[in-house]
Amino acid sequence: MSRAVVLVFAVASSGIVLNHVAKLLMATGMLKHVYNHAPGTCRFVPGAEQGSEDIELTSSGLAFISSGLVPQGFILDPLYLSYEQGILMYDFQNPTAGAKKLNIFPKSAEVEEDFMPHGISVYEDDHSGEVRLFVVNHAKGHQERVEIFRFDSDSNSLYHIKSIEHPLLYSLNDILAIGPESFYASNDKYTTGLYTRMAETWFLLPWSNVVYYSGGEATIVADGLVYANGISLSPGGKLVYVADFTSGVVKIYHRRDDNTLLFSRDISIHSSVHKICVDPASGDLWVGAHPSAFHLAEHLKDASRPCGSQVLRIENPAGENVTVTEMYSDDGRWLWGSSIGCYHEKQLLIGTINHKLMHCTVDLPL
Amino acid sequence: MASKILVLLVPLAAFVFQSLFQPRVRFGDHNHVYNHVPGTCRLVEGVVHGAEDIVRTRDGLAFISTGMKPPPAFNPDPWYLQAVGKILLFDLKKPEDGVRELKIEPEEILSEGLGPHGLGLYENYAGEIRLFVVNHHKEGDRVDIFRYVRPEAKLQHVRSVRDPLLHSVNDVLATGTDAFFATNDHYCHAPWAMKLERFLGLAWSNVVYFNGTTASVAADGFSIANSIATPPSGDLVYVSDTLQQHVRVFRRLPDHSLELQRVIPLFTGVDNLNICPETGDLWVGAHPSVSDTFSHIRDRRHLAPSQVLRIQNAAGEYPEVTELYANDGRQLSGSTAAVVYNRRLLIGTVVDTLLYCDIMVPM
Numbered sequence: 001m002s003r004a005v006v007l008v009f010a011v012a013s014s015g016i017v018l019n020h021v022a023k024l025l026m027a028t029g030m031l032k033h034v035y036n037h038a039p040g041t042c043r044f045v046p047g048a049e050q051g052s053e054d055i056e057l058t059s060s061g062l063a064f065i066s067s068g069l070v071p072q073g074f075i076l077d078p079l080y081l082s083y084e085q086g087i088l089m090y091d092f093q094n095p096t097a098g099a100k101k102l103n104i105f106p107k108s109a110e111v112e113e114d115f116m117p118h119g120i121s122v123y124e125d126d127h128s129g130e131v132r133l134f135v136v137n138h139a140k141g142h143q144e145r146v147e148i149f150r151f152d153s154d155s156n157s158l159y160h161i162k163s164i165e166h167p168l169l170y171s172l173n174d175i176l177a178i179g180p181e182s183f184y185a186s187n188d189k190y191t192t193g194l195y196t197r198m199a200e201t202w203f204l205l206p207w208s209n210v211v212y213y214s215g216g217e218a219t220i221v222a223d224g225l226v227y228a229n230g231i232s233l234s235p236g237g238k239l240v241y242v243a244d245f246t247s248g249v250v251k252i253y254h255r256r257d258d259n260t261l262l263f264s265r266d267i268s269i270h271s272s273v274h275k276i277c278v279d280p281a282s283g284d285l286w287v288g289a290h291p292s293a294f295h296l297a298e299h300l301k302d303a304s305r306p307c308g309s310q311v312l313r314i315e316n317p318a319g320e321n322v323t324v325t326e327m328y329s330d331d332g333r334w335l336w337g338s339s340i341g342c343y344h345e346k347q348l349l350i351g352t353i354n355h356k357l358m359h360c361t362v363d364l365p366l
Numbered sequence: 367m368a369s370k371i372l373v374l375l376v377p378l379a380a381f382v383f384q385s386l387f388q389p390r391v392r393f394g395d396h397n398h399v400y401n402h403v404p405g406t407c408r409l410v411e412g413v414v415h416g417a418e419d420i421v422r423t424r425d426g427l428a429f430i431s432t433g434m435k436p437p438p439a440f441n442p443d444p445w446y447l448q449a450v451g452k453i454l455l456f457d458l459k460k461p462e463d464g465v466r467e468l469k470i471e472p473e474e475i476l477s478e479g480l481g482p483h484g485l486g487l488y489e490n491y492a493g494e495i496r497l498f499v500v501n502h503h504k505e506g507d508r509v510d511i512f513r514y515v516r517p518e519a520k521l522q523h524v525r526s527v528r529d530p531l532l533h534s535v536n537d538v539l540a541t542g543t544d545a546f547f548a549t550n551d552h553y554c555h556a557p558w559a560m561k562l563e564r565f566l567g568l569a570w571s572n573v574v575y576f577n578g579t580t581a582s583v584a585a586d587g588f589s590i591a592n593s594i595a596t597p598p599s600g601d602l603v604y605v606s607d608t609l610q611q612h613v614r615v616f617r618r619l620p621d622h623s624l625e626l627q628r629v630i631p632l633f634t635g636v637d638n639l640n641i642c643p644e645t646g647d648l649w650v651g652a653h654p655s656v657s658d659t660f661s662h663i664r665d666r667r668h669l670a671p672s673q674v675l676r677i678q679n680a681a682g683e684y685p686e687v688t689e690l691y692a693n694d695g696r697q698l699s700g701s702t703a704a705v706v707y708n709r710r711l712l713i714g715t716v717v718d719t720l721l722y723c724d725i726m727v728p729m
Contacts, residue, residue, distance in 0.1 A: 035689035036687065036689060037688055038727065040728065270398035327402065364404070364726055364727065365726070
């Protein structure tokens with residue numbers, strides 16, 4: 001009798017384990033074979049060799065690029081620790097100039113030594129024309145902060161306005177500016193230690209969330225995500241898109257008048273989706289993804305190991321007929337570890353976590 | 367006692383798990399297929415019963431085999447059994463003209479039922495064009511050789527080649543006016559045996575050479591030898607193996623047997639091969655999920671993903687593979703073949719339609 005119970009227990013638990021292993025295999029994309037193709041002619045952009053994890057465009061086609069990220073929660077090749085952090089700028093109208101590092105004022109120890117930028121967001125004031133840049137700052141050795149800068153186009157500089165800290169902003173990844181000092185932010189994990197974060201991933205724990213901050217107050221507006229990563233807004237401001245890296249989906253939320261979020265649906269991407277760029281003209285989502293999170297992890301451990309890249313375009317994300325097209329795919333032949341792709345006037349700018357920045361022409365009809 | 371059972375059970379369970387899992391991987395169940403095109407694409411009107419193989423002349427005349435009825439072993443959807451076997455022509459210099467059906471002389475060949483599968487093209491500098499057609503004739507597989515008469519757009523039958531060694535023919539590669547290589551995609555004849563042969567991954571499929579008079583085995587040990595192509599130099603022969611998901615590169619020996627040089631892994635159900643006569647690039651039609659293609663043959667509502675790959679430097683040590691087209695089945699199901707001429711692409715399928723694309727990406 002007891003032998004039967006043990007046997008049943010053994011079969012049931014091995015079923016649960018095997019199911020989890022299968023889920024992990026699919027999530028990490030270990031068995032996937034990646035093919036190569038590009039939408040046009042591609043070349044690397046000079047001046048951005050140490051990562052371009054997030055890219056945001058202004059309405060006039062200027063791209064802000066967050067560079068030098070040392071990602072948390074991964075075993076890392078020491079090479080990445082020597083990277084220089086900063087915000088770069090690329091002008092689609094002036095492509096030969098490459099990517100230029102922006103000066104940050106005032107020059108304080110806080111912002112110079114302590115700066116570890118991650119997700120960024122652009123806020124443009126329609127009346128004053130002021131362009132603000134919100135930056136997630138994993139201030140080294142300090143509590144996570146959100147830095148708000150004002151961009152000065154004459155001097156190509158960022159002027160620091162404010163730092164924001166809050167207990168609910170504890171494991172920040174990306175940010176979405178809604179007002180001059182208000183925003184949504186994704187907390188990608190619940191814990192901050194290396195091994196606890198890894199455990200959260202391996203056990204697929206749904207402890208990641210999205211927070212709304214305004215006027216000193218913050219509330220959790222979406223939770224139960226496994227790994228909330230990129231967060232973006234639809235052109236009309238009514239929908240919020242959140243990339244869940246481990247689940248491989250883009251989550252769509254309706255934005256209520258009080259800025260809380262109501263979950264609408266998931267768009268399955270079957271890849272580890274990273275950051276999202278919304279094309280203001282069409283409302284299309286351009287998503288940077290990693291075809292195999294497993295190979296990405298290997299690349300983070302050893303900088304000489306290639307990993308793949310992928311950029312997808314999602315048309316009609318909120319409608320009946322969502323169309324997903326793969327616009328760029330690379331098995332590691334050229335670009336390693338794409339995290340974002342931004343489309344602008346028949347061109348595509350592809351950023352990576354810690355590799356190069358790529359510019360492609362888009363010769364395909366859209 | 368319990369430990370003895372475990373000692374038997376564990377390896378048995380491992381074997382069962384492995385044999386259930388491995389064919390799934392070989393048949394491509396696990397891959398998600400993303401959609402992308404090389405430019406604007408449109409379905410070619412008038413092709414509804416497949417375009418299993420396509421070959422083209424140096425000046426862009428494409429011959430297409432259509433109306434192949436899947437054999438009973440595949441439990442085909444009754445819709446496909448209404449198909450009538452034909453050879454179509456598509457001029458890649460004038461894509462707006464679409465396809466036209468070629469007249470065949472004598473008429474009996476069509477009226478007694480043509481079961482066209484793979485095609486081979488022989489073209490010499492005197493302007494003679496011969497089309498070799500794998501014909502699943504009701505009396506047994508044979509290779510029909512036709513002369514293409516350009517002014518009348520007709521195929522004039524020259525001879526039919528039958529041989530005990532040509533029993534499950536898939537594709538044919540013309541090497542002379544009367545000589546060719548052909549692939550036998552299975553070893554077994556009976557439907558149930560062919561199914562088992564596939565599932566167990568038995569590597570008994572082969573390539574046969576016909577010198578104009580007699581046939582001989584040129585290479586064997588394939589899981590499914592599907593298609594066969596040769597670069598303009600003629601010294602190498604490429605053979606695709608669908609279930610082993612690769613292209614084998616052979617050197618052609620003086621006695622026409624094939625010596626394996628290397629393998630180009632493609633990780634997909636490779637179907638037909640075409641060589642670009644100008645660049646030596648290999649154009650590959652493939653099934654990212656062979657099991658979905660089989661399901662599509664059983665039920666036409668079940669979609670099957672499609673894929674076209676381009677292999678540059680196929681003869682060299684480091685071939686470069688680019689994916690030119692991929693679809694989850696909604697635009698095109700079960701792609702088998704691709705030809706390119708002057709930035710124009712034609713993609714054929716087992717039992718469905720024909721897709722024409724203008725290539726806008728750099729090549």
